[in-house]
Structures are given as C-alpha cells and as structure tokens.
Amino acid sequence: DTPVVLNIHASRRLLGLALDTAPENLAERFLERQMNPLPPVEAAEAPIHEVVLIGDEVDLTKFPLLTHYDVNAAPYLTASIVVALDPDTGLQNTSYIRMMLAGKRELRVFMAIGRHLWTLHNKLERRDEPLPLAVVIGVHPAFALGSQAFTPTDEDEYAVIGGMMNEPLRVVDAKTIPLKVPADAELIIEGKLLPHLRREEGPFGEFTGYAVEKDERPVFEATAITHREGYLFQDIHAGYTEHRLMGAIPREASLLRAVRQTVPTVKAVCMPISGNCRFHAYISIAKRTPAQGMNAICAAIASDMLLKHIIIVDEDIDVF
Helix, strand or coil: CCCEECCCCCCHHHHHHHCCCCHHHHHHHHHHHHCCCCCCEECCCCHHHCEEEEHHHCCHHHCCCECCCCCCCCCEECCCEEEEECCCCCCEEEEECCEEECCCCEEEECCCCCCHHHHHHHHHHHCCCCEEEEEEECCCHHHHHHCCCCCCCCCCHHHHHHHHHCCCCEEEECCCCCCEEECCCCEEEEEEEEEEEEEEECCEECCCCCEECCEEEEEEEEEEEEECCCCCEECCCCCCHHHHHHHHHHHHHHHHHHHHHHCCCEEEEECCHHHCCCCEEEEEECCCCCCHHHHHHHHHHHHCCCCCEEEEEECCCCCC
C-alpha cells in the first residue's frame, strides 16, 4: 500500500532543476555549492518521527524493497543513503550503499574497500564495537547529490549537503542510536553494523550492466524504523540511466576541479552514459600551449581511478 518512486535523477534536465541551473552547468554549480557548506540545524518538529517502530515492531519485510533482476539474490535497498559518525571527530559521513534484505531486522551491506564508511567500520571493529548507522530513504535530489560529494575525512558531509541544498539541513536525534538524522526524510532505518560478523551477500546486478558475485559481507541489525505518515518509498533501478547519471555529477565536479588546477582554461567535463558515467570522460579546454591537452589527460586520469578513456577537445565542441 506504499507508493514507490523511481527515476527522480534520470536526466540532466531533472538534476539541473534540483540545483537550479542549466543541465550543462551542473558540475560548476555542484562545485560552487560544495565550496560553501552550511552546518545543520536542530529541527523543532520532525515529519520523520510521525511513525516510530522500535525493537520487535521492526519488520523490514513489510516495506516495498524490490528485486530488480532474476540474478539478484534477494530484494535490495538501492536508494539507501547511509549516515555514520566518526566517534573520534564527531563528523558525519554519508554515502549510497546497497543493502540486501536477509530477515525482518537484518540487512547485508556492501562497502567499497578504502572508502570512508569502510574505514569507520574497520576502526570500530578493531575496538570490538558496532558502528551505529542511519539508513535514509526518500530525500530531495540536492541532498542525494551532496551525499556523494568527494570530501576529505575532516569535513562534515551534513554541512556539504546543506550547501548543496542552499539551506541548512534540518536534523533531529535518532530514536535508538547516537546519531542526528534528517528531519524531513521519508523513511529511516536505524541500527548498527556488527563487528566481526560476515554473511553471504549477492549476486547483484550493478551499474555496469553485469552482476557482481556473491561474497561475505558485514551485517546490519535494525533497531528502529521511523517514517512519515503516508511516506513515499524511493528506489533506484540498478544499471539504468538514473543509477549511472546521478553518480556522474559529483565525479564531473571532482574531475573539473582536478583538471582546472593544471589547465585553468578548462571549459566543461562530461562523463557520458555510454561509459556508465564512470569510465569515459570528454573534456573541452581553451588550448593556449601545445602541451595542455596532454596535461589535462594526466590530471584527469590521476584524479579518478575508474577512468579508462579520456578525450580532450577544443572549447567550441559541445562535450554533452
């Protein structure tokens, strides 16, 4: 009985609307807002707490998690933005993480090795402690884009999200974990990532158009679910345009900044859907010296480990 919403980020036009800019200016606007973070503010009231389910009331099987492909091992959360707190710095980290349904209160979690969430889990696991997590579902597209920003570990990503939304993020205390959570989200799953426990996750059809193999992954135990009355459940269909494109904008912005440090006359960057918005980049520059094209290539490939093909063109070529 719950509506499921997809394709919120399925075109550059839609993403341009989210950041109040032209589709071809998304990377510039993203950089501009990323450089102007706004700290979160405490909310006086929180729609996210209109319905609160705690402990034995929690049953993830009653929510509309989707199975996108016959190869997928189970239903998955795909529009799940995971919030974690570094206990040593007090800074929030946000990231999109796929999570496989494995029981009424159990999700199995894929984390990219070496990224911020993996590092936090590793830190807490070495202390034999669980890592508290809030799984946020259903947010403004600017929030979704901000959560993917490439930031150093000493930057609070709630502030980056506030900058991306052009207004401070409203937050409230979670019900069962020591975290601040977005007051205006549609649904939040509270819980903890357990130390020293791995169970089988996958296969899962990924953004490349291929399925990744099953493997032993960390386990998340849900302690509460909170949501709006009449909430909307957001999903991202893995491997389709939305999944690829929404990750392109933060990467294009990061690429634009990296190339600009070497070639200040860079005009535009596009990571096209044909390269899964990860593996190919078209970059236009106003070439002033013979070496600048090669310099731009070197700067680009050094900044993003997934890039395979980089094409540099003159400033009069539309990279989009």
